[in-house]
Amino acid sequence: MDARQQEAWRALVMLAHSLDEALDRQSRRDGGIPHAYYKLLVFLYEAGEHRLTMSELAAELGYSTSRLTHAVASLERSGWVRRSKSASDRRVTHLELTGAGEGVVRAVTPGQVAEVRLPALHGLADAELETLAALATGISARLR
Template identity: 55%
Template sequence: MPLTTEQNEAWRSLVLLTHVLDDALDTQTQADGGLPHAYYKVLVFLYEAPDRRLTMAALARAQRYSPSRLTHAVKSMEKSGWLSRSVSESDGRVRIVQLTAEGIQLVRRVSPGQVRQVRERVFANLSDAQVGQLTAIGAKVIAALDA
């Protein structure tokens, strides 16, 4: 069964929105920090985590990354000095990823531009009610995708 006209318009709008917004945020993170937006998102999750560290499994779940994709990204960011990896003291099978001092500085340097971009490109164009609707819609779709 094909999409209705309204569903098709909404779908195309969502696809274009995510593409254009991700491109704008990637341009900003490259300019302000020399890193792709995908790496910035990983660093932010670590920055906001207790002790600025997470297991690889928890980080992969939070980012909705496959373990192999996350391993590739983490190796690259480790080479750049933004994070470090270690083995859990309590379970040798568990890998811990921790933000380094350099990673913390990078997040602090890039974040103001990121916030500015999101405010200007998204929230400046929405009413408070629309922000609430966007939150509810996003949560519902994410829950269905995660199920």
């Protein structure tokens, strides 16, 4: 790496670390949930009927099957999600957000916006937001 690439890399690593720490701290405080699990609940919350298959959710999050299974087991014990087998294909497992899970999403989201999302994006012009989105999307796609 040349000096410019090294500087950009360090900045990206520190941004990712700072953002992850802030999101996790806030979601634990406002919802008693790690950010990684909150993110999973949000994907279900935004899905039609608050329901996805385990395979769909794993693909959306970029999680391995074992990581998702572990997370879902914890969320299920908390009463925030429920699993069920597909009636048409017993190999398919559906995951559904419960009312309690919806409550967690509603409790955590305002703090996510106020304390993390807005400060992270505050002051960026539309063109900068578009550039940031394009860069982040491209990097994420290459890493997957």
